[in-house]
Structures are given as structure tokens and as C-alpha cells.
Amino acid sequence: MHVPDGFVSGPINATTAVVSAATVGFAMWRAQRELREKEFRVPLLATTAAFVFAAQMLNFPIGGGTSGHFLGAVTVAALLGPWSACLALTLVLTIQGLLFGDGGISALGTNILNMGIIGGILPCLLMRGLRALLPSGRGGYVTAAAVASWVSVMLASSACALELALSGTSPIAIAFPAMVGTHAVIGIGEALICVAVLTAVAAARPDIVPSWARLNERESGNRFARRSVWALVGAGLTVAISLAIFGSPFASSSPDGLEKVAADKGFLQSSSAEKTVWTKAPFPDYQVGGIRTEKVSTGLAGLIGTVLVFGLGFALIKVVARPPAKAGGAGMK
Amino acid sequence: MEHGFADKYSSTDSPVHRLDARSKALVALFFILMVVTTPPQHLLAFVVYAGLLLWTTALARVPVTFIATRALMVLPFSAFVAIGLPFLGGNETTSFLGLRLSVNGLWVLAGVTMKSTLGVAALTLLISTTPFSNLMAGLRSLGAPAFFLDLLALTYRYLFLLVGEAMRLKRAALARGYNPKWLPQAIIVGRLAGSLFVRSYEHAERMYGGMRLRGYDSRMPAATPARFRAADALALAASMAALAFVRVFLK
Incomplete structure (x- = not known):
């Protein structure tokens, strides 16, 4: 899923780079602010990034003689919180791009957006929502982490397919089923690894899994209010993600979408409803390979919508449901 | 040792190794920007990009096979993502071994393959001629x-x-x-x-x-970067001028 140089068009690279830089900048600002009390985070973020890199080298079989590897964003998010996970993934992707030719430097913003932000921060919000809905206790915690891991891989690969399609590198009718189909299986491996890592770490060093340790604690009186907000967000996001993920492959697997590359027919020629959406988008004039059917474009719009809703929802929750004590937010200890 | 080191040539010596890290990092970035913005139809430009890279590799006395092996490792991604393109039809088609291939699809496939390979090769060369700590110090003084x-x-x-x-x-x-x-x-x-x-x-x-x-106080001691010499400035300016020329004039 590491996009090399030359696969994503300039304007998309620029857009994703700006979004990634802003998000990572915010994550760094938060980390630095926390550093006044928690200097330990500096070496911890570095060794965690090194851990993700090393763990990605442990391949697991996905059948048919092929293998997949760990992404790690949700696992790190469950252990250290979403912003630290985003930073750790940014470090990993930068090192992989610089030193190992794994992901291009011009596509670094795209890769950070896909794997660190869309695949890291957003599923972590889903995980919180799920934990509010599921019974509290280890079963609920592990289930939420597993689902979030799978969704993380699906979201990251969908975003990757979408960017490739918008760049005209691979038509959506090919890129989407290929990327998302493969990653639906890899995501199961990711979920298994996430669960195994969390249970192993909780068994060996329960003190470093703050969210796990908190399971047994009596929560404050504000608990019900916070839980219901997260439950609402979680339910909404689950529905939105299922629509985006399960809707789009159905649409794109229809023979209509496979018949032709739509190099000759871009997005702007589709229905007027789509046109109003896309002409107002930050990058309206792209030639979109392969998008001909309204179903596909609706699915894509749904995916983009999900991502936007996630971001807006998070901002809203941050404002509305500010935790009473300092030790709330990112699940850090 | 269970693994190879990605930057095992970075501490050898050559005229390229002696250049300032800032100048090499900027040239590598500029090279990648020029390569990814070149339309795939400008084949001559890609040949010259590859030639310039090979020439620098020879100057740096880094084995070409090392750079090439790393660069070719990016190909499976192209294969996975873009290999289907030529078979999808389109307005213009050409036939090869009895297969009807789309001209546009072939160009896109050729473009991403050339660009991704050259991008990895340029970065591998940068890493193979600049110790990581120098690169970090250089990036710091460039304002990262x-x-x-x-x-x-x-x-x-x-x-x-x-x-x-x-x-x-x-x-x-x-x-x-x-x-x-x-x-x-x-x-x-x-x-x-x-x-x-x-x-x-x-x-x-x-x-x-x-x-x-050792007295850590939420801030790492930074190495003072080496002086930016006239030779570094000259190498930077000459490389950028050459790359811009290739990008604009060679088709």
C-alpha cells in the first residue's frame, strides 16, 4: 500500500501533503505540549516507530502462497493513543521512503494520509465508539480493537485506490476491487495481530496498556454523558463506513464499470447532482479514470463523506465532550 | 547479522560523498519533482534522467547493481496497480502479439514504472552518499x-x-x-x-x-552543520539547471 513516486498526480500529492502536514503538525504540537510532563514520550515514540517497522517485516500468510504484512496503526493507537500512533506511522513512512525506497518521497503526504491518518486516527475514533456500545470488559475491548483494525486496513486501501483513480493511474473499477479485495483478507490478519499484541502486552506489562488498565477502574460521574456521545458517534460511523465500504465494491463490480476506461469521459459529464458536488470539491477538474456509473461515484462520494464526517465529528466531540480531567482524551497515562 | 543495512555505502569516500548534505538533499528532491512532472511521452528526457543518475553513481563509486536492485524492488507495486491498464481498451489501440492494447494505458504504465524506479534510485543514491546524521543536520539547517x-x-x-x-x-x-x-x-x-x-x-x-x-532536557543537542562551500553551491546550481533543462526542452 506504499505508493511510490509517479503514481499520484501533482495536485493530489499537494492536497494530501497539506492535509498530512497539518494533521502531523497538530499531533507534534500535542506531543510537545505533553512532553512537559512526559519526556519519556520522545524515546518511546522512536522505539515504537522502530517496532512498527520491524513488525512489518514479519509477514503472515494470506493463502495461495502470498503473504501480507502488519500495518500497525490501530495497535499503536490502542497502546499509545491516536496522535502518537499518527506520529509513529509518520516516522515509519518517512524512514521507509528515505532509506528503503518503500513509498515515494513525493507521495509521502499521500502515504501518511492513507496509513497514519485515515488508517490510524479515524479507526481509533471508531474503536472508542464501539467500546461505548459493546459490553465493557476484555471481550468488548478486544472486539472493538479487532473491528477497528480491519476497518483501518479497509479505509487505508480504499483511500489509496481512490487517489490512484483520481490521478488517472488506475481506473476505479480495477483499483478498488483489487486493493480493497486483497486488503479485506489482509485486514483479518491485521485484526488477529492487533488482538494478539494487545493481549500479549497486557499479560506481560499491564501498566503500559492504559486503556486496558482503566477497564477495571470506577469511572467518574460524567461517564454516562460521555458514553452516550461516543455511542452516538460510534453508531453513526459504523453505518457510514459500512455504506462506503460495502456499497462501493458492489457498484464497481457491475459490468458497466469494467467495460471501458473512462479516459474519454470524466466525472464532470455525469449527472448534475454529482456535478454540483464535484465542482465544489477542492480538486474538481481531475480526469477520473474508470468512473462512469453513478453507483461508483456515489460510493466514492460516500467514502469521502465518511472521511469528512469523521473529521467534523471529531472536532465536534472535542468541543462538546471535553473530558473533565486532564487524563482523558488520547487515552494516555 | 540478520539483515543488510540500507545505507551501507554512506561512509565511503568520493567527490559526491564530500558534497554538503543540504545540496545533495535539495538536488535529490528537485530530481524527483522534475521526474514525476515529466509527461511519459518525453522518453528522451527519461533516458537523460537515468543517464545523469548513472553518471553520479559512477562518480560516487557506489555499485550500480546496488542502486538498480533497490530501484527494481518497486516494480511489484506497478504490476499490482497498473498492469491491467493496457487491456482496458480506450480510443486508440495498437496490437501486439495479437493483443489489442490501449495506447493511453501503455503510456500510463510506462510513466509510472519509469518515474517510480527513478525516484527510488535517486533516493538510494542520496542515502548511499550521505551519512544519516549529516542528512538530519542538513535538513535541520534547511528549516525542517x-x-x-x-x-x-x-x-x-x-x-x-x-x-x-x-x-x-x-x-x-x-x-x-x-x-x-x-x-x-x-x-x-x-x-x-x-x-x-x-x-x-x-x-x-x-x-x-x-x-x-546525560542531562536531557526535552531538547536534543544538535550538531553544527558544516560550512556550505562554493563547490556545494556550484554543484547545486549546475544540477538544478541541468535537470530543469531536461525537463523543459527534451521531448
């Missing part, structure tokens, strides 16, 4: 955020250590008869990864103790 560079340098410091530990964990698992065939066995990889995380956390604890002992 110090906090991020501190983290990046520490990550680099612990990277090969943890990769080594991962390889040892895997070897121990193989010695115990681990022979993965089915997806559910990913859970075993997960247990190895869990053990690896605990180890990485304990490395961080020891590292933090060591940092505090």
Missing part, C-alpha cells in the same frame, strides 16, 4: 522541524536493533517448528509482535534513563 528530526534520528538509531530482534524472534519461532500456511496463523505473528513491542518499550525506558543521566 527540530522535534520531528530528533524523533527521526532516534528511530533510525533503534531501527536496526529492533529489526535484528524481530529476525531473532522469527528464527526462534522457526526453530520451534513454526511453518505458517493459513491466515489464522497470523495470530502467532501477533504474539511475536507483542513480545517485540514489550522489548521496544523497555528499550525506550532504558534509553530515557540514559538520556536523563
Whole structure:
């Protein structure tokens, strides 16, 4: 899923780079602010990034003689919180791009957006929502982490397919089923690894899994209010993600979408409803390979919508449901 | 040693190695920007890009095979993503061995293959001629955020250590008869990864103790970058001019 140089068009690279830089900048600002009390985070973020890199080298079989590897964003998010996970993934992707030719430097913003932000921060919000809905206790915690891991891989690969399609590198009718189909299986491996890592770490060093340790604690009186907000967000996001993920492959697997590359027919020629959406988008004039059917474009719009809703929802929750004590937010200890 | 080092040639000596890290980093970035913005139809430009890269590799006395092997490792991604393009039809088609191939699809496939390979080759050359610490110091003096560079340098410091530990964990698992065939066995990889995380956390604890002992106060001491000499400026200007010329005039 590491996009090399030359696969994503300039304007998309620029857009994703700006979004990634802003998000990572915010994550760094938060980390630095926390550093006044928690200097330990500096070496911890570095060794965690090194851990993700090393763990990605442990391949697991996905059948048919092929293998997949760990992404790690949700696992790190469950252990250290979403912003630290985003930073750790940014470090990993930068090192992989610089030193190992794994992901291009011009596509670094795209890769950070896909794997660190869309695949890291957003599923972590889903995980919180799920934990509010599921019974509290280890079963609920592990289930939420597993689902979030799978969704993380699906979201990251969908975003990757979408960017490739918008760049005209691979038509959506090919890129989407290929990327998302493969990653639906890899995501199961990711979920298994996430669960195994969390249970192993909780068994060996329960003190470093703050969210796990908190399971047994009596929560404050504000608990019900916070839980219901997260439950609402979680339910909404689950529905939105299922629509985006399960809707789009159905649409794109229809023979209509496979018949032709739509190099000759871009997005702007589709229905007027789509046109109003896309002409107002930050990058309206792209030639979109392969998008001909309204179903596909609706699915894509749904995916983009999900991502936007996630971001807006998070901002809203941050404002509305500010935790009473300092030790709330990112699940850090 | 269980793994190769990505930057094993960075501490050798050559005229390219002696150039300032800032100038090399800027040229590599400029090279990649020029390459990715070149339309795939400008084949001559791509040939000259590759020629310039080979010439620099020879000057740097880095084995071409090392750069080429790394660069070719990016090809499976092109194969996975873009190999279907020529078969999808389109307005213009050409036939090859009885197959009807789309001209546009072929160009896109050729473009992404050439660009991704050249991009990796340029970065490998940068890393093979510049020690990582010099690169970090250079990027710092170019204005990259110090906090991020501190983290990046520490990550680099612990990277090969943890990769080594991962390889040892895997070897121990193989010695115990681990022979993965089915997806559910990913859970075993997960247990190895869990053990690896605990180890990485304990490395961080020891590292933090060591940092505090040496007087760490939430800021890393930064190396003063070397002086930017006239030769560095000349190399930077000449390379950028040559690349811009290729990008604009060669078709």
C-alpha cells in the first residue's frame, strides 16, 4: 500500500501533503505540549516507530502462497493513543521512503494520509465508539480493537485506490476491487495481530496498556454523558463506513464499470447532482479514470463523506465532550 | 547479522560523498519533482534522467547493481496497480502479439514504472552518499522541524536493533517448528509482535534513563552543520539547471 513516486498526480500529492502536514503538525504540537510532563514520550515514540517497522517485516500468510504484512496503526493507537500512533506511522513512512525506497518521497503526504491518518486516527475514533456500545470488559475491548483494525486496513486501501483513480493511474473499477479485495483478507490478519499484541502486552506489562488498565477502574460521574456521545458517534460511523465500504465494491463490480476506461469521459459529464458536488470539491477538474456509473461515484462520494464526517465529528466531540480531567482524551497515562 | 543495512555505502569516500548534505538533499528532491512532472511521452528526457543518475553513481563509486536492485524492488507495486491498464481498451489501440492494447494505458504504465524506479534510485543514491546524521543536520539547517528530526534520528538509531530482534524472534519461532500456511496463523505473528513491542518499550525506558543521566532536557543537542562551500553551491546550481533543462526542452 506504499505508493511510490509517479503514481499520484501533482495536485493530489499537494492536497494530501497539506492535509498530512497539518494533521502531523497538530499531533507534534500535542506531543510537545505533553512532553512537559512526559519526556519519556520522545524515546518511546522512536522505539515504537522502530517496532512498527520491524513488525512489518514479519509477514503472515494470506493463502495461495502470498503473504501480507502488519500495518500497525490501530495497535499503536490502542497502546499509545491516536496522535502518537499518527506520529509513529509518520516516522515509519518517512524512514521507509528515505532509506528503503518503500513509498515515494513525493507521495509521502499521500502515504501518511492513507496509513497514519485515515488508517490510524479515524479507526481509533471508531474503536472508542464501539467500546461505548459493546459490553465493557476484555471481550468488548478486544472486539472493538479487532473491528477497528480491519476497518483501518479497509479505509487505508480504499483511500489509496481512490487517489490512484483520481490521478488517472488506475481506473476505479480495477483499483478498488483489487486493493480493497486483497486488503479485506489482509485486514483479518491485521485484526488477529492487533488482538494478539494487545493481549500479549497486557499479560506481560499491564501498566503500559492504559486503556486496558482503566477497564477495571470506577469511572467518574460524567461517564454516562460521555458514553452516550461516543455511542452516538460510534453508531453513526459504523453505518457510514459500512455504506462506503460495502456499497462501493458492489457498484464497481457491475459490468458497466469494467467495460471501458473512462479516459474519454470524466466525472464532470455525469449527472448534475454529482456535478454540483464535484465542482465544489477542492480538486474538481481531475480526469477520473474508470468512473462512469453513478453507483461508483456515489460510493466514492460516500467514502469521502465518511472521511469528512469523521473529521467534523471529531472536532465536534472535542468541543462538546471535553473530558473533565486532564487524563482523558488520547487515552494516555 | 540478520539483515543488510540500507545505507551501507554512506561512509565511503568520493567527490559526491564530500558534497554538503543540504545540496545533495535539495538536488535529490528537485530530481524527483522534475521526474514525476515529466509527461511519459518525453522518453528522451527519461533516458537523460537515468543517464545523469548513472553518471553520479559512477562518480560516487557506489555499485550500480546496488542502486538498480533497490530501484527494481518497486516494480511489484506497478504490476499490482497498473498492469491491467493496457487491456482496458480506450480510443486508440495498437496490437501486439495479437493483443489489442490501449495506447493511453501503455503510456500510463510506462510513466509510472519509469518515474517510480527513478525516484527510488535517486533516493538510494542520496542515502548511499550521505551519512544519516549529516542528512538530519542538513535538513535541520534547511528549516525542517527540530522535534520531528530528533524523533527521526532516534528511530533510525533503534531501527536496526529492533529489526535484528524481530529476525531473532522469527528464527526462534522457526526453530520451534513454526511453518505458517493459513491466515489464522497470523495470530502467532501477533504474539511475536507483542513480545517485540514489550522489548521496544523497555528499550525506550532504558534509553530515557540514559538520556536523563546525560542531562536531557526535552531538547536534543544538535550538531553544527558544516560550512556550505562554493563547490556545494556550484554543484547545486549546475544540477538544478541541468535537470530543469531536461525537463523543459527534451521531448
